[in-house]
Amino acid sequence: MSTQPDDVLLEVKGLRTHFTTDTGEVRAVNGADLTLRRGRTLCVVGESGCGKSVTARSILQLVERPGRVVGGQVLLHRRGPGGAAETVDLAALGPRDRRIRQVRGRDIAMVFQEPMASLSLVHRVGNQIGEAIRVHNRVSRAEARRRSVELLGRVGIPAPERIVDAYPFQLSGGMRQRVMIAMALSCEPELLIADEPTTALDVTTQAQILDLLADLQDSRGMAMLFITHDMGVVAEIADDVAVMYLGSVVEQGAVDGVFHAPRHPYTRALLESVPRMGAPRRERLPAIRGSVPDPAHQPSGCVFRDRCDHAMPGRCDTTVPPPVSLADGRRVRCLLYGGDAPAGHADPADPAHQFRPDPAGASARRADEEAADAD
Amino acid sequence: MRALVIRRLLYMVPTLFAISLVAFLVIQLPPGNYLATYIAELSARGASVERAQILALEERYGLNEPLHVQYLRWIGGILLNGDFGMSFAYQRPVADLIWDRIGLTVALALATMLVSWVIAFPIGVYSAVRQHSVGDYAATFVGFLGLATPNFMLALVFVWVSYRFFGESAGGIVSPEFADSAWNLGRVLDVVSNLWAPVLIIGAAGTAVLIRVLRANLLDELRKPYVTAARAKGLPEWRVILKYPVRMAISPFISTIGWILPTLVGGEVMVSIVLSLDTTGPLLLEALQSQDMYLAGSFILVLGALTLVGTLLSDLLLAWWDPRIRHAQTEEASA
Ligand SMILES: Nc1ncnc2c1ncn2[C@@H]1O[C@H](COP(=O)(O)OP(=O)(O)OP(=O)(O)O)[C@@H](O)[C@H]1O
Ligand SMILES: [Mg+2]
Numbered sequence: 128m129s130t131q132p133d134d135v136l137l138e139v140k141g142l143r144t145h146f147t148t149d150t151g152e153v154r155a156v157n158g159a160d161l162t163l164r165r166g167r168t169l170c171v172v173g174e175s176g177c178g179k180s181v182t183a184r185s186i187l188q189l190v191e192r193p194g195r196v197v198g199g200q201v202l203l204h205r206r207g208p209g210g211a212a213e214t215v216d217l218a219a220l221g222p223r224d225r226r227i228r229q230v231r232g233r234d235i236a237m238v239f240q241e242p243m244a245s246l247s248l249v250h251r252v253g254n255q256i257g258e259a260i261r262v263h264n265r266v267s268r269a270e271a272r273r274r275s276v277e278l279l280g281r282v283g284i285p286a287p288e289r290i291v292d293a294y295p296f297q298l299s300g301g302m303r304q305r306v307m308i309a310m311a312l313s314c315e316p317e318l319l320i321a322d323e324p325t326t327a328l329d330v331t332t333q334a335q336i337l338d339l340l341a342d343l344q345d346s347r348g349m350a351m352l353f354i355t356h357d358m359g360v361v362a363e364i365a366d367d368v369a370v371m372y373l374g375s376v377v378e379q380g381a382v383d384g385v386f387h388a389p390r391h392p393y394t395r396a397l398l399e400s401v402p403r404m405g406a407p408r409r410e411r412l413p414a415i416r417g418s419v420p421d422p423a424h425q426p427s428g429c430v431f432r433d434r435c436d437h438a439m440p441g442r443c444d445t446t447v448p449p450p451v452s453l454a455d456g457r458r459v460r461c462l463l464y465g466g467d468a469p470a471g472h473a474d475p476a477d478p479a480h481q482f483r484p485d486p487a488g489a490s491a492r493r494a495d496e497e498a499a500d501a502d
Numbered sequence: 503m504r505a506l507v508i509r510r511l512l513y514m515v516p517t518l519f520a521i522s523l524v525a526f527l528v529i530q531l532p533p534g535n536y537l538a539t540y541i542a543e544l545s546a547r548g549a550s551v552e553r554a555q556i557l558a559l560e561e562r563y564g565l566n567e568p569l570h571v572q573y574l575r576w577i578g579g580i581l582l583n584g585d586f587g588m589s590f591a592y593q594r595p596v597a598d599l600i601w602d603r604i605g606l607t608v609a610l611a612l613a614t615m616l617v618s619w620v621i622a623f624p625i626g627v628y629s630a631v632r633q634h635s636v637g638d639y640a641a642t643f644v645g646f647l648g649l650a651t652p653n654f655m656l657a658l659v660f661v662w663v664s665y666r667f668f669g670e671s672a673g674g675i676v677s678p679e680f681a682d683s684a685w686n687l688g689r690v691l692d693v694v695s696n697l698w699a700p701v702l703i704i705g706a707a708g709t710a711v712l713i714r715v716l717r718a719n720l721l722d723e724l725r726k727p728y729v730t731a732a733r734a735k736g737l738p739e740w741r742v743i744l745k746y747p748v749r750m751a752i753s754p755f756i757s758t759i760g761w762i763l764p765t766l767v768g769g770e771v772m773v774s775i776v777l778s779l780d781t782t783g784p785l786l787l788e789a790l791q792s793q794d795m796y797l798a799g800s801f802i803l804v805l806g807a808l809t810l811v812g813t814l815l816s817d818l819l820l821a822w823w824d825p826r827i828r829h830a831q832t833e834e835a836s837a
Contacts (some may be wrong), residue, residue: 189730223739232736245731247746249825259735294825310735 135204136318136350137163137186137235142199142218144178144185154425155181155194157374157382160450160458161352162367163318168344168351170361170382172397174419179354180240182371183320186352187231188222195222205234205317215424233263236311240323242303248293252279252306253291259313278309301332306341312343319344320352325360337364357402362386370394373419373430376450390459392435429462429471442467506831507818514810525802526573529603529795535565536590536793576796581801587796591789596800599785604804607781611766613701615758618709623755627748633721641713648710654772656703661776664699700777704770708758715754723747723791756823760816763809 134441144156156178163169166403171179184190186201201217220227238243247255256278258273260355266274272291279287282305295303295304304324311319321340325333355361361368361382367378368386370393389395396415399469417434420426427431439462446467448460460466539558560566564575579585586596629638723729724747732742771783782801789798821828 184730187734189733191725193731228736228738231734237731237734239727239731239734241727244727247728247732247749249749250745258737262736294829295828296826307731439603 134164134166135162136165137161137204137352138200138202139182139186140200140202142182142185142201143197144181144190144194144303145197146194148193154374154489156185157425158199158268158447159371159374159376161369161376161379162458163230163352164367165317165350166344167347167366168341168364169367169369169379170351170365171352171354171369171371171376172291172356172358172361174397175356176419177356177371178374179371180322181353183237183352184480185201186217186320187235187237187265188220188224188227189219189231189237190222203230203234229263229401232259232311232316234315234316235318235320236314236316238304238307238311238319238321242324243301243306243327245307248294248296251291252293252295252298255295256291256306256310256313259302259310263314274313275309278313279306282309282343283335300328301336302334304328304332308336308339308343312347315347316349318350318352318355322354323356324353326356340364358398370397373405373425375430375460376458377431377461378457378459380453381455384455384457390453390457390464391461392437392463393431396434429460437463439463503821503832504829505830506821507636510814511818514814517810518807520836521806522577522799522803523573525797525799525806526576529790529793529798530569530803536795537565539793540590559574570624576799580800582674586800589789589794589797591792591797596797599797600782600800603780603782603785604808605802606779607767607770607783607805608696608763608808610700610704610770610779610781611762613697614705614708614766615699615762618705618712618758619755621705622709622712622716623752626713627720627743629713629717630720630724630751631743638717640718645710645713648706649714651706652772653706653769654776656706657700657773660699660703700770700773700779701775704766704773707769708765712755712758715780716751719751719754720747723750753820753824756816756819758807758816760813763805763812767805 139159139161142156142159143154145325146153146155151406159178159182160180160358161169161171171182173179181190181194185196188196190196196218199218203215203217204212205215206212215226217227217230220338246252253272253275256275257268260266260271260274261268264271276287276291279290282303284290284305287383290298290302290306293307295306298306306328308324321338324340325336326462328336337360340351340353343349353360365382368382370385370391371377372393378389378394385394386398389398393415400415415434416436420430420433425446427444428444429435429438429448432438435443438444442462445464447461449466450458450460451464451466453464454457515516539588540559541556557566564572567575576587579587584597586600589599591598592599625641629641631636669829687815724743726747729742732746737745767782767786770779770781771787773779774781774783781804786798786801788794791803821831
């Protein structure tokens with residue numbers, strides 16, 4: 128990837144975020160790579176604790192002590208003043224830097240998991256949205272208020288003229304999340320990061336919020352980084368998907384490709400452990416063998432090798448798999464696809480044939496299930 | 503909100519009545535009365551007291567009447583004429599004796615409160631935001647010292663230092679040269695210049711408590727998601743902190759309005775004695791010891807009423823400060 132295609136908005140390269148704790152250095156994000164393209168939705172999935180939220184926060188330098196971004200790049204390709212393209216490395220800015228503050232909310236906005244806790248309960252809705260507008264735009268209070276009402280209407284809040292003067296504790300969870308979304312959209316960001324925005328909501332509200340986000344993203348041509356546990360949600364809204372395991376992205380690619388032909392053994396295991404609609408009730412879901420290692424004491428080499436059915440002794444425990452680019456923009460971190468010296472027999476053009484252990488029927492079955500799930 | 507205020511004002515009436523009753527009865531509780539104490543004192547000095555004289559005195563002070571009559575006469579006088587009765591010991595109307603002292607006590611309370619706020623706010627915020635910094639540890643250490651040192655000790659140290667090193671005998675609120683003058687600018691400035699030491703001494707412990715509470719509350723609040731969400735909007739750090747978590751953490755400051763007066767009256771007696779301040783504490787103590795009942799009762803009644811006003815003010819301010827309280831209370835009121 129020497130030349131950047133025009134539609135790349137944000138590139139996360141080798142991002143590392145550590146927490147210094149009494150028991151040692153926790154490498155919560157340990158060399159994560161992501162590519163976000165304009166107007167597209169990237170879903171980040173992975174088990175609890177694998178570093179999805181910390182990655183998202185690291186992008187905006189919002190990691191709290193004792194955590195800090197210790198390495199890697201977060202390249203934002205934006206249209207600078209006058210329309211000329213410019214690239215900023217957000218990872219190189221300090222958390223209190225003026226330049227990162229100008230990115231927050233304006234180029235990249237964020238919606239959090241807990242709408243209950245992410246709004247101040249003692250400030251009026253209009254005050255909190257208006258403030259977000261006025262940080263980045265020179266407008267009067269009256270104008271900010273007018274825009275707030277308009278935004279509230281746009282995110283589907285009934286009687287926005289009334290709600291603008293309400294306090295968040297007077298609203299339901301779904302309404303609060305709509306308020307959060309209105310706030311995030313207030314400066315028309317190019318990228319919206321949504322960290323499990325529907326987890327705290329009931330099922331019906333979840334579906335509404337999801338529809339709203341998909342709608343807004345579509346109509347504004349905004350890119351979205353969407354963190355979720357829910358493969359159903361991924362199937363519904365994602366263009367691309369990134370699978371995280373223990374602080375790094377083990378596989379990223381277009382959603383159809385990843386779902387129908389997962390390359391990384393962890394992605395395969397993860398997809399197999401997802402319950403399927405229409406599957407016999409009593410059938411046991413295959414769980415992934417072993418458990419996630421403690422991020423403070425990571426194994427050498429590939430972090431997944433202890434739980435991997437295809438681990439290759441002598442290779443996987445010595446070499447940290449680098450990202451390997453395959454056809455159709457897929458990127459995998461697994462030595463099955465090469466990456467250790469000598470690159471040898473790996474054939475990036477068609478690596479699937481190397482994946483012998485995969486029973487022939489499995490991909491076909493997975494494809495069927497995927498189709499069923501998407502309904 | 504107005505309904506809330508009216509409701510709270512109405513509630514004050516029975517409470518005040520109860521306070522007056524308790525104030526009056528508490529003074530009657532110890533055996534004997536002022537006269538008995540007075541006679542005992544006279545006989546101890548070797549003076550003989552004749553029975554006729556005792557009866558005359560009892561008659562004059564109304565001490566031979568039943569308790570409820572005494573109470574009704576006292577409270578009636580207050581309500582109808584603002585007459586708080588006579589002080590036995592001083593042979594003067596109680597009203598002449600108490601207002602100056604209560605005024606001074608309230609002034610001291612207000613000054614102490616404001617000064618603790620002004621000191622505690624920046625230190626508390628700094629300690630929380632820069633947790634584990636040298637400044638935080640220093641503030642914590644000094645805070646514990648302030649908490650652990652009894653304030654009469656501070657007063658003694660202050661008196662000693664000012665005598666030893668400045669050759670002045672510290673004490674008193676009004677300097678001798680202004681003792682008899684009317685209130686004018688000079689006298690006000692004089693009082694202010696004499697007030698700072700007692701204010702600091704009396705406020706030391708309270709300030710330390712406020713710093714601890716603000717720091718602990720703010721540390722809790724700083725970890726909450728709404729702070730990160732505010733940062734994610736692109737606000738400058740100081741604005742994030744002052745607008746959101748500090749706002750949530752600072753309610754204890756408002757609560758001080760409610761408890762500063764009673765703590766001060768109870769706590770400053772020793773300091774006032776050491777620094778010879780003419781506040782309520784020393785005179786109230788004296789009146790209780792000699793069973794000078796109208797004097798003691800009136801003190802307690804007025805201080806009780808002022809405390810009620812303080813509590814009301816702090817509750818109303820809290821409701822104004824935190825809309826959640828306001829809404830809960832107005833809902834309750836309309837229900
Ligand atoms: N304040 C902290 N102190 C120490 N370690 C932390 C802290 N916050 C996060 N971590 C570490 O970072 C790791 C990743 O956390 P993160 O919140 O990003 O997980 P996640 O993938 O978002 O999980 P979930 O799906 O549960 O939200 C955790 O396993 C934890 O060990
Ligand atoms: Mg998370």
